[in-house]
Structures are given as structure tokens and as C-alpha cells.
Amino acid sequence: MNVVTLVGSLRADSTNRQLALNAIDHLPEGSTAPIFDRVAELPHYSEDIDVEGHVPAVAEELRSAITDADALIVVTPEYNGTLSSVMKNAIDWASRPYGMACIKDTPAIVLAASASARAAQWARADAVRTLQVAGARVVEDTLGVGSSHEAFVEGKLIDPEADATLRTLVCRLVPAPVPAV
């Protein structure tokens, strides 16, 4: 599988980034799973700069990565009750040009880590809705990791239940084998 991951926190020690890496670890062996690390370089979306032949290179790179991917993992912090602005902006870029969006029909899951015990419930709900409107085939179940500053040891998610849920969610991105005839 080729899976692209977007991380909506730019912080060096981001717990969302750690959660993303734990998710990638659950992909089938041999998968390619780059984190698209240029979300902060994407200009704020404007139709004035989304012009054929003049699209910013970084936006083209994002669109190509999603076009080439079998699936998308979206990992966002909750900022003031919703997904982070860099994540929303990346999804906005992936949702255009209208009718030709690279994200259309891409299977996707949403994960979030937040400092609060509510585990970024609003950010997850908003990310699912945004991805649905953008045209992705997003799984409605999500995983939220609360009190995230205590949830990882040496980068590993320590709660086995949360890790099992993560594995199950990641597996939902893997296409079912074609039955033998």
C-alpha cells in the first residue's frame, strides 16, 4: 500500500506526529507511508493562486502525493474546538479543482491527540465532515488520544486498548483481498 499521512501540528515534539507514526507501524509490511511534511509551506488557499499552469509547486506536490496514494491518514490536534488551520488548508488544497479533486474517493481515517481528556472530539468530528465534503471516502469511526502528553513513551502509544483500536482503524484502509474463483 501507498498511504499518505498529513499531520496538523507543526510542533517538534508533537503528540499527533507520534500518533501518526504509530498508525504507520500498523500498515501491512512493504507499505510506503510518507508523512507529507510540507503542510506549513502551503499558502493559504485562494482561487487566485490555484490557476492551471501556475499552481504553487508545494500544492502540486500535495496533490500528486494524494493522487498516487491508496489511502490517507489525517492526524490533527484540536485548536479552539476544531481541526488545526494547517490541516484544514491542506484539505482545501486537496479538494480543488472542483470536480477533479485528488482527494475524491480516497479512503481516509482521522486520528487526533489532544492535551485534554476529551481527546479532540470536536476536531475529529469536524475533520470527518470536512473530508466528506471534500469527497474522500472517510471512515466515520475515529481514534482520539486524550491527555496526550502522558500517552506515549519513547514514541509508543502505551494504552494497549487505544493501540488495538488504532490497528483496527488502519486495517479499514487496507483493501479486502479479492476472493478466489
Ligand SMILES: Cc1cc2nc3c(=O)[nH]c(=O)nc-3n(C[C@H](O)[C@H](O)[C@H](O)COP(=O)(O)O)c2cc1C
Ligand atoms: C491555539 C491552541 C488551541 C488549543 N485548543 C484546544 C482545544 O480546543 N481542545 C483541546 O483538547 N486542546 C487544545 N489545545 C491543546 C492541544 O491539545 C495541545 O497543545 C496538543 O499537545 C497539541 O498537539 P501536538 O502535541 O501534536 O502539538 C490547544 C492548543 C493550542 C496551541
